[in-house]
Amino acid sequence: MEQEIFDFWKFLAGIGLFLWGMNQLEGSIKELAGKSFRNLLQKSTNTAWKGILIGALITAVLQSSSLVTLMVLAFLGAGVINLKNAIGVILGANLGTTVTAWIVATLGFKFSVAAFSMPFLGIGSLMFIFFSSRPMLKNLGAFTVGFGLLFLGLDFMKSAIEAVADQIDLSQFDKYGLWIYLVIGLVVTALIQSSSAMVVIILSAMSARVIGLVEGAVLIIGANIGTTVTVGIGSLNGPADKKRLALAHFLFNMITGLLVFAFIRPLIDLTMTVFSIHDPLMELVLLNTLINLIGIVVFYPFINKLEGWLKHRFGEEQQTGIATYxxxxxxxxxxxxxxxxxxxxxxxxxxxxxxxxxxxxxxxxxxxxxxxxxxxxxxxxxxxxxxxxxxxxxxxxxxxxxxxxxxxxxxxxxxxxxxxxxxxxxxxxxxxxxxxxxxxxxxxxxxxxxxxxxxxxxxxxxxxxxxxxxxxxxxxxxxxxxxxxxxxxxxxxxxxxxxxxxxxxxxxxxxxxxxxxxxxxxxxxxxxxxxxxxxxxxxxxxxxxxxxxxxxx
Structure with missing residues (x-):
């Protein structure tokens, strides 16, 4: 029997469609409700706990931690929220971004995803074109198209991997230990600049039985660390507060990730026993959520000290004018x-x-x-x-x-x-x-x-x-x-x-x-x-x- 050949271009197209769908979702929701969420962020983050809750809520709805980070940095620079509460929002945003994995794991692997995405693409495209003069309906159409593209991209990635799943042997990596999966997750996420897309790739690989639950969990940890690279690079030429927030984001994901990595097998056994989960995909997205919850519990008592430490890490930039903000x-x-x-x-x-x-x-x-x-x-x-x-x-x-x-x-x-x-x-x-x-x-x-x-x-x-x-x-x-x-x-x-x-x-x-x-x-x-x-x-x-x-x- 002739072996299937891995369709790289189909897989790459799947990543592209997924990212494009995420971009459409982000842009349309930003237009539909962006102002409401900005007002919520501005007025309801006077404590670190509120920052965590609001960060999680806004990110879960907007499906974009980068958009929330942009809003946080803007209000931080304007002096509307302080550094401690901004750190709280970032911690919450990490938790909120796991909602994407729950949606994909719940809907994306239960039936024909391509057939599911077609009505969204068709109706959304027509709304976007024929209601271009009505912003509300046009943005609703863009949202619908984004939702359809997201699942069409998922189908492309899933089918490309499933076609060659029986030919892939990752046992050669076993001699390096689980560290190699941590590095892979970090590097790939840093390259594609989307932890959500990386999670979908991991879920697709697990669905095709290319990797197991432990390897998938370690890849998730690497993805969480890798997603901080984009913010870190973007902060290099930014003001001091932006660098401080980027460093806080990196420390949170790295320390949390390494802490969970050290106890990954006992954590998997514990969660599967306590929650009686038999579906490895659902177990993985639960672990993704728990990792961020563990990080919040570990970091929250030290937010004040972290804020003080960060304020001494980067000197205030020289003001070129009189204005401060x-x-x-x-x-x-x-x-x-x-x-x-x-x-x-x-x-x-x-x-x-x-x-x-x-x-x-x-x-x-x-x-x-x-x-x-x-x-x-x-x-x-x-x-x-x-x-x-x-x-x-x-x-x-x-x-x-x-x-x-x-x-x-x-x-x-x-x-x-x-x-x-x-x-x-x-x-x-x-x-x-x-x-x-x-x-x-x-x-x-x-x-x-x-x-x-x-x-x-x-x-x-x-x-x-x-x-x-x-x-x-x-x-x-x-x-x-x-x-x-x-x-x-x-x-x-x-x-x-x-x-x-x-x-x-x-x-x-x-x-x-x-x-x-x-x-x-x-x-x-x-x-x-x-x-x-x-x-x-x-x-x-x-x-x-x-x-x-x-x-x-």
Whole structure:
């Protein structure tokens, strides 16, 4: 009887179709529910345990640990989640990705997979083509096509291996021990960059009786370690947090894998006895899940220590600009990009408020009135002008970043929030410019010996500090935002102060020109008014938009 020849191209086509199907599933689910999952990841990962649960849930639904890793890195860079909770999400993602193996083992080897995939391919293709103008139905069609491709690829791989299964003899590897299977699983997974595809290859080989359960379990361990290579390579030129997360992912899979490898035979015997499983394929996918569960149980108590250790492994990259967060987040995940933008808007407010404060008190001078006048003249202008230039540079960086966001398909809420943030930034810069323009006049008033001038100066200083404190309190109480009571008061203060000044001028002309004093009053009030308006654009308008959406729903 003529021996069958291994159809390599059919096997390779099977891998390609499977990966293409996974890609279609990932892309369509990302479009159908990606925003919901990004919001869930952003708002529900305030502890490591929640991170594990959410990571497992999102990965199980999206069927893509790489997509979840991308979201985690984006929110980590934006400062929305910390490193410890990001590690929790990655641990959960490893568990969630085992769902693919359960689906394949349950459905893929019970009946004709090729016949099963045909309706999905046919209906999905027609939906994708004829409903291209309706995004919801088009993405649903892409999802259906992806599901069909996944099982068609499985059928190609399974039939290619089954055709030559009786000709394959792996006994020659026995002299090397189980280590050789560990290495094979690692290398092949690193090459095809998909642990899910590798698991399907292993299940196909086991179904054709090419390998046994022990060898398949060791190949799974190798695949789990190999899947970290892609993330590791991608982190080489990334920021420090990305390298830390990639290292945590590698350590988790490697240590867990080696620990389980050392006790693989007793673990197999234990699980088969406890769960009374007689199907080796189901035993293998159960082991795949248990391996990741064991890793979570082992690593969870040490997450805090791991976080501290990782933070000392890679130094923070040198910032090329003033912004702290936007350089760490690409616009791939819009919610993370807008969150990073908001974090740097907060930095802009801090710089602006500090600049206004230092106009009155000086940089290193503080309240030391005994410091000589010449030192104030020499030191203060240089520091303050330099800080003003930093505010302007930050404005340029954030504006450029906002322009890059325009090419991303932002949803209405994110786009509206980004616009409000940029309006807030612009009015902050106006506030800094208003006070900067009378900086020399304020200095002239500080040097004056006239009591009338000093009284006005002290009033403006006290009023400025009072308003800055109110604005900072407004920012700090995000959970209960109400329209601030200082809105609309600035114009009244301006009118009253000018009127009082004119009353005093009638009795005695001050040492500093009246036009200078009125201009200082005008610019100080205008500066505080602009800074207050920036907070309305930033915080209060965001609450108005949210409340409006709640009422509409």
């Amino acid at each position: 936007i350089g760490k987040v690409k616009p791939d995940v819009p919610e993370a990009a807008v969150a990073a933008l908001e974090k740097d808007i907060h930095l802009a407010f801090e710089l602006t408020a500090d600049f206004i404060f230092k106009i009155w008190e000086g940089d290193a001078l503080g309240n030391k009135r005994d410091i000589s006048i010449w030192r104030k003249l020499v030191q203060q202008p240089y520091d303050l002008l330099f800080q003003y230039k930093r505010i302007k540079q930050l404005e340029d960086e954030l504006t450029a970043y906002h322009i890059t966001l325009q090419v991303v398909n932002l949803d209405q809420t994110s786009a509206q929030k980004a616009t409000s943030l940029m309006l807030a930034l612009r009015t902050m810069v106006y506030a800094a410019k208003d006070i900067k323009d009378v900086m020399h006049n304020i200095k002239e008033m500080q040097e004056s010996e006239d009591n009338q001038v000093q009284e006005l100066l002290e009033f403006l200083r006290s009023f400025t500090f009072e308003q800055l404190n109110k604005m900072k309190a407004f920012i700090d109480h995000q959970e209960d935002l109400v329209r601030p009571d200082w809105i609309g008061q600035h114009d009244e203060v301006y009118q009253n102060t000018i009127a009082e000044l004119y009353q005093k001028v009638r009795k005695r002309q001050p040492e500093v020109a009246i036009s200078t004093l009125t201009n200082v009053i005008k610019q100080v009030v205008s500066s505080l008014d602009n800074l207050g308006s920036s907070l309305i654009h930033w915080r209060f308008m965001e609450k108005v938009v949210i409340d409006q959406k709640v009422r509409e729903n």
